[in-house]
Amino acid sequence: MTERQRINIRGVNFDAVTFDEAVGRLTDALRTGVQTALYTPNSEIVQACVEDPSLAEIVNSAELITPDGIGVVKAGRILGTPFPGGRVAGFDLGRALFSKLGEMRKPDGTPYTVYFLGGKPGVAEAAQAKILEEFPDVCFAGCGDGYFKKTGEETEAVIRRVNESGADVLFVCLGAPTQEKWIWENRAKLPGVTLFLGLGGSLDGYAGIVKRAPKIFIRLGLEWFYRLCKEPWRIKRMMKLPVFYFGTWKYKLTRMKN
Ligand code: UDP
Numbered sequence: 001m002t003e004r005q006r007i008n009i010r011g012v013n014f015d016a017v018t019f020d021e022a023v024g025r026l027t028d029a030l031r032t033g034v035q036t037a038l039y040t041p042n043s044e045i046v047q048a049c050v051e052d053p054s055l056a057e058i059v060n061s062a063e064l065i066t067p068d069g070i071g072v073v074k075a076g077r078i079l080g081t082p083f084p085g086g087r088v089a090g091f092d093l094g095r096a097l098f099s100k101l102g103e104m105r106k107p108d109g110t111p112y113t114v115y116f117l118g119g120k121p122g123v124a125e126a127a128q129a130k131i132l133e134e135f136p137d138v139c140f141a142g143c144g145d146g147y148f149k150k151t152g153e154e155t156e157a158v159i160r161r162v163n164e165s166g167a168d169v170l171f172v173c174l175g176a177p178t179q180e181k182w183i184w185e186n187r188a189k190l191p192g193v194t195l196f197l198g199l200g201g202s203l204d205g206y207a208g209i210v211k212r213a214p215k216i217f218i219r220l221g222l223e224w225f226y227r228l229c230k231e232p233w234r235i236k237r238m239m240k241l242p243v244f245y246f247g248t249w250k251y252k253l254t255r256m257k258n
Contacts, residue, residue: 007081009072010244010251011056012046014065018085023096025064030104030112030168030194036063037183037196040090043071044237045176047244055177058184062198066093070221071241075248090199091212094171097197101169102137111139115162115193118146118173119203127206141165146174150182159189169195173203 005016017025022038029036039062041049049056059065066088067073076083101112116124124143131138142165148154162170170193172179179198187196204210212218213226224241228234 007076007083009067009075009079009081010046010050010248011053011060012041012049012065013060014041014067014072014076014083016084017064017066017088019088019092019096021085022064022066022088022093023100026093026097026195027100027104029063033194034063035187035191035194035196037187037198038062038064038066038090038093039176039180039198040066040068040088040093040200041072041176042067042069043075043244044069044240045180046072046075047240047247048177050244050247055180058177058180061184062180066090070224071244074221075244078248078252080252090197091202091205094197094199094202094206097169098131098135098138101139102135106168111137112168112194113139113141113166114169114171115141115165115167116143116171116173116203117158117162118171118179119201119207120147121145123203123207123209124173126209127203130206130208141167150174150178151185155182155186159186162190163192167193169193169197171197171199171203173199173201176200 006013007016039059041059049059067083068087068089070087073083073087104112106112116128118124124145128140128143144158144161148158172183174182183196183198201210205212213223217223217226228238
């Protein structure tokens, strides 16, 4: 295995990969059966890691970490370590994986199977139906909503269901950082799962409940602004953005002085 090239943004060790390379890492992990977690932090989460080193440790434990957000990509440029592929969004990685899964087979000839975990009741089922319309060859092992207690008996029951389903790929869409913590705490109890994908609100997007920002907003790096207009309650979380941005400049200037 080639050594991972990393880009350190304020203590979070991102992988220096393009979008296609990230997809390749996911399909390679499936082929080789090496348990792999994918986290896609945005600047809110990086800032949360700056404020909470134990969260940084959890995030850094993933086998693949890609920048999902223009704030992190800009920080890469500010710190003189630009990301080779710019933003590598989790939502898009999930979709790219569906396009590969239909044609991939395990050594015994059976298809790899997917489990959707997360979202309000009914969302995972709706997302599954929409994905099957577009990618009819994808094989689902099951799905469940994300409103269960994240420790104790309710989590144990979820783990039992996923294990019994025989899923190879587990989408864990509980919002960040809940999903990263949940995967970190429970992955060892899910030995049959090869890929753990911590993909936030992606199931809402696949189900068509939350619309992705128009392409022009994404191209201009203003997806965060579109989301804020649609979901104004996000303002409290988004206040971490300017804190992250100014903190990154301060960090750079301090580094230059020393
Ligand atoms: N969610 C969940 N369980 C919870 C809390 C949240 O399944 O206990 C889901 C919620 O329904 C939504 C997703 O997690 O689908 C969070 O979406 P958001 O866009 O806020 O994700 P983030 O920005 O954190 O990646």
